[in-house]
Amino acid sequence: MPKLKLALxxxxxxxxxxxxxxxxxxxxxDVAALADIVLWPIAMDFKYHHVxxxxxxxxxxxxxxxxxxxxxxxxxxxxxxxxxxxxxAFGACACFGGIPALAYVxxxxxxxxxxxxxxxxxxVKEGELELPEFFDTVHALNQVVGVEYYLPGCPPPVExxxxxxxxxxxxxxxxxxxxxxxxxxxxxECLRTKEEKRITxxxxxxxxxxxxxxxxxxxxxxxxxxxxxxxxxxxCIKANMPCRGCFGPPPGxxxxxxxxxxxxxxxxxxxxxxxxxxxxxxxxxxAGTFYRFAMSTSLLERKRT
Ligand code: SF4
Ligand code: SF4
Ligand code: SF4
Numbered sequence: 306m307p308k309l310k311l312a313l314x315x316x317x318x319x320x321x322x323x324x325x326x327x328x329x330x331x332x333x334x335d336v337a338a339l340a341d342i343v344l345w346p347i348a349m350d351f352k353y354h355h356v357x358x359x360x361x362x363x364x365x366x367x368x369x370x371x372x373x374x375x376x377x378x379x380x381x382x383x384x385x386x387x388x389x390x391x392x393x394a395f396g397a398c399a400c401f402g403g404i405p406a407l408a409y410v411x412x413x414x415x416x417x418x419x420x421x422x423x424x425x426x427x428x429v430k431e432g433e434l435e436l437p438e439f440f441d442t443v444h445a446l447n448q449v450v451g452v453e454y455y456l457p458g459c460p461p462p463v464e465x466x467x468x469x470x471x472x473x474x475x476x477x478x479x480x481x482x483x484x485x486x487x488x489x490x491x492x493x494e495c496l497r498t499k500e501e502k503r504i505t506x507x508x509x510x511x512x513x514x515x516x517x518x519x520x521x522x523x524x525x526x527x528x529x530x531x532x533x534x535x536x537x538x539x540x541c542i543k544a545n546m547p548c549r550g551c552f553g554p555p556p557g558x559x560x561x562x563x564x565x566x567x568x569x570x571x572x573x574x575x576x577x578x579x580x581x582x583x584x585x586x587x588x589x590x591x592a593g594t595f596y597r598f599a600m601s602t603s604l605l606e607r608k609r610t
Pocket of ligand 1: 321370395396403458460
């Protein structure tokens, strides 16, 4: 079988998804035996004009990580779409917008009172500098180009990356549109004890040491398990940290944050208006809590319009 042509690209990304590819350790040799890498900006010095010179659909698979938040990333996403037979949205940022989609001016971690934004043209004494245009909304990959497969996670776990590599090696690809993960919610895979207790206070993770056997939600910690697709191997749960939702919504759920809000509201013991106000005040940074990874693909799409 001729070697596959493989491209890996990062857009609005932290680099963690590229590191995750290297985390497959010696299996990277299997990838090297299976595929010639034709683009991988983090690791190899290819230029965009090398990609432009390729025939359309001459790349077999493109693993695209990161969200699309500026005009350069949009242009490269469209270029790679034209050149690739299969586009894989690799990681939470490409699948749902991820952390970059929380880049709004009023974010609690943002200090920008002058509302200073990157300009496309800047005059300096040496001449004019040009930067890509920053969009006012961060996009998931499928909001810009067509995508065949989704590999969620921040970053995707090694086991699922290997599953994709095996599928490519054997030609046994799942139906187009598949999410390479579980078809259940994370709660359905979680073995923590659930007593269906109601809670009277919401804690932040640094405020208590949780019981490692009991459901986080029933201990007052917001765990996005009810609103998150399973398949990650319960990475955070096993480390005694609540799930933050990096696998995105489970099948049948359109808006991960709304689903989680409804789960919290159903477990919080409120009997009057004061209780509702207390519950809302205890949820610090609701956008970052309920939409940490899936703001772009939510019904809200962004914090403000
Ligand atoms: S999904 Fe996570 S690891 Fe991957 S680029 Fe986004 S923030 Fe980084
Ligand atoms: S809410 Fe979290 S801890 Fe509780 S069952 Fe679901 S995944 Fe497990
Ligand atoms: S437990 Fe949640 S946040 Fe942690 S890896 Fe799994 S899906 Fe992602």
